[in-house]
Amino acid sequence: MSEKTELDKIKLDGLIHQPARLKILTLLYAVDEGDVVFIKRKTGLTWGNISTHISKLEDGKMILVTKEIVNKKMRTTLKMTEEGREAFEDYRKELKKVIEYNN
Amino acid sequence: MAEEQEIYREYNQDGLNELFIGSMLILNAGLFVIPLMTGIIVLIMLIFGVKIYEKLKQKITEPRLGYVKFQTETGKSVFFSLVLFFSIILTITALALIVISNDPGETDNWYKMAPFFYGLVMIGPSSELVKKSGLKQYWLIAAYAMSQGAIITLITLNNESYGKYDGLVINLLIMGTVFVAVGIVFLVKFVKIPVMEDE
Numbered sequence: 227m228s229e230k231t232e233l234d235k236i237k238l239d240g241l242i243h244q245p246a247r248l249k250i251l252t253l254l255y256a257v258d259e260g261d262v263v264f265i266k267r268k269t270g271l272t273w274g275n276i277s278t279h280i281s282k283l284e285d286g287k288m289i290l291v292t293k294e295i296v297n298k299k300m301r302t303t304l305k306m307t308e309e310g311r312e313a314f315e316d317y318r319k320e321l322k323k324v325i326e327y328n329n
Numbered sequence: 330m331a332e333e334q335e336i337y338r339e340y341n342q343d344g345l346n347e348l349f350i351g352s353m354l355i356l357n358a359g360l361f362v363i364p365l366m367t368g369i370i371v372l373i374m375l376i377f378g379v380k381i382y383e384k385l386k387q388k389i390t391e392p393r394l395g396y397v398k399f400q401t402e403t404g405k406s407v408f409f410s411l412v413l414f415f416s417i418i419l420t421i422t423a424l425a426l427i428v429i430s431n432d433p434g435e436t437d438n439w440y441k442m443a444p445f446f447y448g449l450v451m452i453g454p455s456s457e458l459v460k461k462s463g464l465k466q467y468w469l470i471a472a473y474a475m476s477q478g479a480i481i482t483l484i485t486l487n488n489e490s491y492g493k494y495d496g497l498v499i500n501l502l503i504m505g506t507v508f509v510a511v512g513i514v515f516l517v518k519f520v521k522i523p524v525m526e527d528e
Binding site for chain 1: 330332333336387388391392394395396397398399400401525527
């Protein structure tokens with residue numbers, strides 16, 4: 227049986243480790259909460275893409291999604307959960323290990 | 330954090346903060362000129378000001394940039410920082426009064442130090458803006474407020490032809506007008522940004 231290398235020990239969360247979801251979480255980590263218009267503007271993703279990834283992140287308990295009517299328009303607000311923040315911080319630490327591995 | 334600072338900078342382009350602060354400064358000046366009428370307006374602003382500001386953000390900023398709520402610091406550390414900050418600037422103001430006034434014991438001279446004090450107060454918002462946005466240019470607000478406050482205090486302090494509130498009113502009116510003017514310029518530029526399509 228082969229011994230585990232340092233690289234094997236690095237665990238990147240699959241839910242976060244996807245370009246679109248990583249962009250969404252990076253933005254939500256920087257603020258308290260933001261709506262999907264903000265996410266769309268900053269990521270350049272399509273509404274369909276945003277909707278798909280939001281559902282996945284919500285299912286994974288990374289974010290909370292609330293819908294409300296503001297100025298006669300629907301506002302979908304996204305907020306990172308405490309669990310999501312911790313997972314994202316862990317992910318960043320693991321990613322740092324990957325970057326430092328070859329240095 | 331760089332990302333947070335970048336987002337903060339984007340949301341500060343709308344000029345609403347400057348308009349709001351400028352209006353409050355002008356209204357504060359008005360309190361010394363027409364106390365009752367301005368008092369009512371200030372009271373209304375204190376009660377409904379945040380609501381009005383939020384409504385304007387919803388109408389002007391959010392359709393263009395989307396809705397964002399920033400993380401806020403609360404708790405004991407903020408309270409103690411404020412107490413420490415005001416203790417320091419009150420001490421500096423008192424020392425300045427003793428040094429530059431012909432009669433530090435005269436209470437009118439304490440009122441005449443208000444523009445100088447207001448100038449120092451602006452170090453607080455400036456440093457907060459620098460921290461949140463990462464833009465060192467925000468120190469210019471403190472530099473401007475301190476210079477103007479010091480100049481007005483020096484002009485009025487040992488001159489009996491000025492009433493005890495005159496310097497303060499002039500200072501608030503000039504600073505308020507500057508803020509409102511800057512706010513209008515920012516707002517006019519900001520509304521040119523196209524509104525985003527709905528979800």
